[in-house]
Amino acid sequence: MTATSIEKVNGHDHGYDPRALAEAEAIRTRAAADAEAARIEAEGKAEAEKIKAAEEAEKQRIANERAAMRLEKEKADHAAHLARKAAETAKANAEQEKAQKAAAEEEASEAQRIAEQERSERWWKWGARGIYAVGLIIAAPVQFMHFWDRERPFLIAAPALLEGLALVLAFGAAWAVAHRRDVAPYRIGIMVSAAIAAAINLHGGMTDPAIGFNAGLIGAIASLGGPIVLMAYEHGIAQKADGIPSFRERRAAERARREEEAARDKARAEKQAAEARAAADKAAAQARAEEEQRRRDEDRKTHHREVWEIADAMRSARGQEFVTEQIWAEAWYRKTGCKTVGITLELEAASRAQQARAKVVAEMPIEGPLSLVESHRPPRAKKDPEAPDGRRNNGGTPPRRRPGDTAPPSPLARVQARIERTAEKKD
Secondary structure: OOOOOOOEEOOEEOOOOHHHHHHHHHHHHHHHHHHHHHHHHHHHHHHHHHHHHHHHHHHHHHHHHHHHHHHHHHHHHHHHHHHHHHHHHHHHHHHHHHHHHHHHHHHHHHHHHHHHHHHHHHHHHHHHHHHHHHHHHHHHHHHHHHHOOOOOHHHHHHHHHHHHHHHHHHHHHHHHHHOOOOOHHHHHHHHHHHHHHHHHHHHHHHHOOOOOHHHHHHHHHHHHHHHHHHHHHHHHHHHHHHOOOOHHHHHHHHHHHHHHHHHHHHHHHHHHHHHHHHHHHHHHHHHHHHHHHHHHHHHHHHHOHHHHHHHHHHHHHHOOOOOOHHHHHHHHHHHHOOOOOOOOHHHHHHHHHHHHHHHHHHHOOOOHHHOOOOOOOOOOOOOOOOOOOHHHHHOOOOOOOOOOOOOOOOHHHHHHHHHHHHHHHHO
16 A cells, blocks of 8 residues: 655645544544534524423413413303392392382281271261260150159159160170170160160150150150160170171181182092092002013913922022012023023023134135235226337436335235234244
8 A cells, every 4th residue: 555645735844644634534523523413402402492482382372361261251250140149139129129019008908998997987986976866866855745744843854864874884885895894784784775765755655645656756766776876886896806707707718618628628539539540550550560470470481491490499488479580580590500591501602602703704814805905005007008118208217216105005904914924924
């Protein structure tokens, strides 16, 4: 080997050292490689930082969007809550106003009713007293004329006694009503006094021409009418004080009682009818269940005699009325060894054999023209024999194939090819 030397370098003669030159070249190469590696590492770190920053920005953007969506949802929920509270408040206020209005109307109606009662009672009170006063004005002169005697002037006080007796007894009846005492004696006294005064007025009118029959008759009516009207007024006051219902109230109460009894009788009749229907439906369902149980027992006894004998023995030992589904399942298991009712060992074995065959057929490889290895590649169109060769334009050099020109095989085709290769190796 001939060594090459550099005789002059920059006008000076130097000797050539190949080892030093190689070491220098190696150092320069290593430095360049280190610099390139550092540059690539720096670019990679920068790219990683950039990607990381982009990811962080994307995460922050997503977080901000989620926070904004959550805030919007909270605002919407709060608005809905406020609207719901406002609706509830409005509804409560409306109900309260309605209740207050109803209470006010009821109070006004009650006040009007009480005022009407007071007005009618006031008119009734003063009307009764007025009638009594008018009767006294009519009856007293008749009695004065009847009892007038110059020789016995003291008899002039008899009319005051007769008419005043009924009046005083009427006052006594009012006192008894106010103090919740028995009013009957006072009423009897009023009627006796009024009857005596009326009889005297009528007798005077019939016997004394100066009085006349008409005056005696109207005097008798006046003596009876005033106390009777006043007694009727006091009777109503006494009933009101004692809480005794009136005829109208008793009639309304009786009507309500009859309606309540009718409603109670109707409800009782409906309940009895419903109970009767339920009992009939239950009896019909029981009959259908018994009929179905008999049919099931006869069918099992006919087609599964051995299992039926075991089930019947278990039913008898357990004190059951009939063979239940649980007893039948246990008897089937004791006899056949299979837990599923209706399945025998022969049927289980045949079923498993068929399942094994189906598994083998499903997993065996497909060979021949039905293989799907090349099915992912589309069929290539046949070229016309008279067509010119396209390679002549580039000097007959075939085009260079690059990765990605041909579609890769599908995963199913790869699995199928692996299965076929394994089968070929076993053969």
